[in-house]
Amino acid sequence: MKAGSNLEKVLEKRLFAVTGELGPPKGNDVSVIKRKAELLKGYVDAVNVTDNQTAIVRMSSIATSSLLIQLGLEPVMQMTTRDRNRIAIQSDIFGATALGIKNMLCLTGDHHTFGNQVDAKNVHDLDSIQLIDCVRTMRDQGRLLGGEEKIEGEINIFIGAAANPFADPFEFRVIRLGKKVAAGVNFIQTQCIYDMNRFKEWMRMVRDRGLHEKCHILGGVTPLKSGGMARYMAKNVSGIIIPDEIIDRVVKAKKPAEEGIKICVEQIQELREIEGVHGVHIMAIEWEQMVSKITEMAGLLPRPKIE
Amino acid sequence: MIKAEQKPIDEILKYLNPYNKILLSGCGACVTVCHAGGEKEVELLASGLRMARQKIGKKIEVLEVTPARQCEPEFALELSETIEKVEAVLSISCGVGVQTLVRHFPKIPIFPGVNTSFLGETITHGVWEERCQACGNCILEKTGGICPISRCAKQLLNGPCGGSSKGKCEIKKEADCAWQLIYDRLKTLNQLYKLEEIIPAKRWGVESRDSGLRRIVREDLKV
Numbered sequence: 001m002k003a004g005s006n007l008e009k010v011l012e013k014r015l016f017a018v019t020g021e022l023g024p025p026k027g028n029d030v031s032v033i034k035r036k037a038e039l040l041k042g043y044v045d046a047v048n049v050t051d052n053q054t055a056i057v058r059m060s061s062i063a064t065s066s067l068l069i070q071l072g073l074e075p076v077m078q079m080t081t082r083d084r085n086r087i088a089i090q091s092d093i094f095g096a097t098a099l100g101i102k103n104m105l106c107l108t109g110d111h112h113t114f115g116n117q118v119d120a121k122n123v124h125d126l127d128s129i130q131l132i133d134c135v136r137t138m139r140d141q142g143r144l145l146g147g148e149e150k151i152e153g154e155i156n157i158f159i160g161a162a163a164n165p166f167a168d169p170f171e172f173r174v175i176r177l178g179k180k181v182a183a184g185v186n187f188i189q190t191q192c193i194y195d196m197n198r199f200k201e202w203m204r205m206v207r208d209r210g211l212h213e214k215c216h217i218l219g220g221v222t223p224l225k226s227g228g229m230a231r232y233m234a235k236n237v238s239g240i241i242i243p244d245e246i247i248d249r250v251v252k253a254k255k256p257a258e259e260g261i262k263i264c265v266e267q268i269q270e271l272r273e274i275e276g277v278h279g280v281h282i283m284a285i286e287w288e289q290m291v292s293k294i295t296e297m298a299g300l301l302p303r304p305k306i307e
Numbered sequence: 308m309i310k311a312e313q314k315p316i317d318e319i320l321k322y323l324n325p326y327n328k329i330l331l332s333g334c335g336a337c338v339t340v341c342h343a344g345g346e347k348e349v350e351l352l353a354s355g356l357r358m359a360r361q362k363i364g365k366k367i368e369v370l371e372v373t374p375a376r377q378c379e380p381e382f383a384l385e386l387s388e389t390i391e392k393v394e395a396v397l398s399i400s401c402g403v404g405v406q407t408l409v410r411h412f413p414k415i416p417i418f419p420g421v422n423t424s425f426l427g428e429t430i431t432h433g434v435w436e437e438r439c440q441a442c443g444n445c446i447l448e449k450t451g452g453i454c455p456i457s458r459c460a461k462q463l464l465n466g467p468c469g470g471s472s473k474g475k476c477e478i479k480k481e482a483d484c485a486w487q488l489i490y491d492r493l494k495t496l497n498q499l500y501k502l503e504e505i506i507p508a509k510r511w512g513v514e515s516r517d518s519g520l521r522r523i524v525r526e527d528l529k530v
Contacts, residue, residue, distance in 0.1 A: 108461055111461060111470070111477070125511060126508050127465050129464075129465040133508075145508060166469075167467065167470065168472055171490075172502065179505050239470050
């Protein structure tokens with residue numbers, strides 16, 4: 001065991017894991033966190049807490065993760081390299097682990113020009129792969145990046161990262177995953193999957209390199225709410241591919257939201273059949289109330305309770 | 308070479324408001340190549356300033372000069388006599404040239420007339436693009452000769468982010484994804500194996516601007 005988190009235990013027992021996602025409030029209103037936490041509690045093994053996603057200022061992922069622990073949920077604290085240099089990163093990891101956070105997702109982060117602080121200076125002292133290496137060094141060697149000084153205490157973190165099989169160059173995607181594995185990643189959450197053929201092709205390349213045996217891969221899914229959302233994402237979000245037949249299904253449906261949920265459930269069932277996929281990451285963005293329904297319809301309930 | 312763009316004329320006029328006789332200095336090197344501060348731009352800007360000031364009934368006398376390289380002391384010092392005749396200097400050399408004048412002429416106000424933009428190359432006539440950030444430790448050997456520090460919006464050293472799509476960067480749709488270029492180039496050279504290596508955290512704090520003022524001393528060249 002690397003950290004002994006619930007997510008790690010579920011994955012190590014080879015049970016199909018389920019993670020969710022919670023976006024912190026754009027302020028310090030804790031009731032927002034409580035409301036979303038209630039919608040996710042019992043339906044997922046751990047909850048990702050985003051780190052100022054799309055570069056919009058929100059409550060910090062460390063503080064929100066800590067509040068989730070108090071509310072009885074296990075967080076996966078996301079951390080981006082966009083806003084912190086290696087001093088802040090390592091200091092925040094000390095703090096996060098002291099607060100009981102055991103899972104962390106190492107990300108580069110959305111570019112700051114997408115957000116509400118476009119005049120900011122971005123940092124990118126490390127990239128996501130160097131961040132993985134940094135956390136692993138802290139955990140396994142008990143020392144800081146590039147230093148011999150011993151850390152006071154123990155850093156126990158189950159290290160995660162992202163992978164996007166839908167961005168380009170496609171052939172580089174699996175090389176990049178290989179670098180994340182070499183840097184020490186334990187689990188991977190993918191970008192939202194709609195193009196199942198491309199995902200399966202990527203997984204084949206992952207298996208060819210044996211990477212599925214060196215890290216746990218969780219397929220990312222996001223239920224589509226409406227035809228408009230499907231069309232918007234397909235057209236405007238780089239690194240997301242939505243095949244026309246999926247857009248058509250949502251657009252033509254009498255109840256698009258219900259169709260979106262149905263597609264999501266089908267995707268989860270298809271993902272379960274793919275060798276090397278060890279779980280699903282459900283990103284129901286501002287639609288957390290649907291996670292209970294999706295997990296129930298996909299036969300993922302009840303979630304295991306591991307001591 | 309260094310690339311620059313002329314500042315808006317209203318901003319320049321504000322700087323020059325208190326003065327009636329100035330020297331406008333261009334530079335015959337980089338800013339000539341990018342049409343921001345060469346002899347031709349000196350002439351055009353000088354006319355523009357004279358007309359603008361005449362219009363508001365506050366004539367300005369503008370002397371013109373374009374040293375070969377304003378950032379080299381021997382050329383900057385050519386301005387010594389002229390500078391004595393004016394109240395202020397407007398330099399449309401890069402920020403380096405402005406500071407060379409400041410160092411040699413401590414008693415006279417010197418204003419910048421261009422924004423120094425980046426170290427780049429000419430793509431086609433009238434188009435320039437950034438190519439180097441002078442990070443202090445060149446990694447082009449690892450990346451097929453294409454620089455991710457200057458050309459990737461996130462300065463990623465180990466491959467493209469999830470926003471690389473169809474060869475373009477999600478931040479600026481007209482910009483090529485640096486890592487797509489690196490991938491294509493290494494594939495052509497049969498060197499894709501280079502992409503498997505993890506490039507470790509860069510020593511920004513020792514080699515780059517983050518270490519404070521950088522200085523090169525060559526003992527063998529000192530006189």
